[in-house]
Amino acid sequence: MWGVKVTRISDIAEPDRDSPWTRLRGILWAAVALSILSGWFVVTRYSVTRALGIWDIAALRFGVGALLLAPVLLRRPGRLSRSQWREGFVFSLMWGVPFVLLVALGLTLTSAAQASAIAPTLMPLFAAIFSWAFLGDRMGPRRWGALAAILAGLSLLVVAGSATLGPPSPLGLAALVTAGAMWAIYTLRFHRSGLTPIEAAALICFWSTVLFLPLYLVLGLSRLAEASATEIVLQAFYQGVLMSGVAIFTFNRAVTLLGPVAAASIIALLPAVASLLAIPALGEIPSPVESIAIGIIAIGVLLAASRPNR
Template sequence: MNADDALPRDREAGTSARAPRLSRSLLIGFGWAALTVTIFSGWFVVTRFSVTRELRIWDITALRFGIGAVLLAPAVLRPGRTLPLAAWGEGLVFMLLWGMPFVLLVALGLRLTTAAQAASITPALMPVFAGVFAWAFLRERQGRARWVGYGAIVAGMAALVAAGAAVHGAPSPAGLGALALAAAMWATYTLLYRRSGLNPIQSAALICVWSAVLFVPAYWLLGLSRFSDASAGEIALQVVYQGVLMSGVAIITFNRSVALLGSSAATAIIALLPAVASLLAVPILGEVPSLPEALAIAVIVAGVLLAARPTPDRRTSPST
């Protein structure tokens, strides 16, 4: 056998050796994304649980970033291993996109619409914004299947909002706008993070530290706290969920999924939030989706499956 005969076999062996690693990487990425979806879905339900009782969104925001900053600050403030100023500047940008302003926008949407609508609009629009931004500014090809998926997500989201309006009344335009802006900010963060030099823990820590520095002092000075009116159990629930799961675990797991799957695929999976949040709301809040709402959620899931497909190989582009 000559060298020319052996060459294709060597290539096949190299391809087969890379395939298991690729599949394992994708599976791990989907695992991180699934954990993120579970935590994020619970956030809408748990937050709705408290803001309709004694605590307010100001308390939720203070717990989320105050406790998160305490837990994660050692990752960026250890003596002898502090981050350069450029990294802190990058962290400030990340905070503006997925820190305190994002939470306050979603909170405004929750107050002006409903938990179900908020859990549908922001997560469903986020992968659409991520795909469009990546195509427009980074010249990343999305492929026909993904564009069809984005269209299905938007159609399903619109149907879900319409079905909810038939039960709860027309949603507030300001509330819808706040949720859409939050989605665009979240999508921008995913694109920027993938190209940053920060690891998931550093990014999460910087988001929490910057948010705490800018929000917590104003929170105390303005006397916004309602902790004295809430039960110890409710405060403990929010401490664990907001301060530990959302501020630390969820940001890290989401960043890992972005790194392994890519921003478009990872954000598309997050669009499963309406389905998961609706399921969690049944036993916790007693909110049972209507048949039209359930059908709209199914359309969103179908769009997610298309939007999460791998991007086309860039080598097939005519320009290369």
């Protein structure tokens, strides 16, 4: 499944995750990534339901990101091995253009609250299951219980959202579930890749641009001419600078310091943050039941990220 030598994650040289200082730094890096990712669902839905299309969002995200991070790859081009360039290519398939297109498709067919709940909340569940099933890592009772709480909160959130907005589109739901699984695979592979957080971010943007931008231009997929300059600048900054640069780097740092499952669990707080942001930005107000569901997810996240399970 992984295409690399299978070793236990716990066997890889890594920071001392029992250290309070290490865990605090990891949580702070995850919090930065969380804040940007939460806004991304709202900002992306704002545009894909108006002038810009899914293809424009992907082009702006990775085109701008590739330019921003090009010095990382050009400064010492011989530093990365061929296997690391290949790994970067796989990263671009897991958390690059295909991921963005799947989430954008889910956003057009659901709401910001539903989309931000499904993919990010399923990601730590997939990460834990894949880590346990394929990499031989042990999952203590606390972490399994935490992940069960996250899943219960997600289920309640989807049911509550269906009561007010109607059931989510099957296609949109499938797109978001697939995106969550791909994100989990990326998280586990990055932890084992030997790449630094900034190198992984640069490779994702490079390969995504190389693979997608020519098709975007040749097939005439652009709708930039139909959007205002303000909207284009907003998306270029948020997608290209914050998402492709800052968010990927900070999430990777969190994975390095906390481990993939704990870092992924913190990202499950996305529904809470995105739901709050969607109130003023999109007018999507969570119901009392949705608020309870978000609280259950938050409890699960706190349990999963509090300390490593032995």
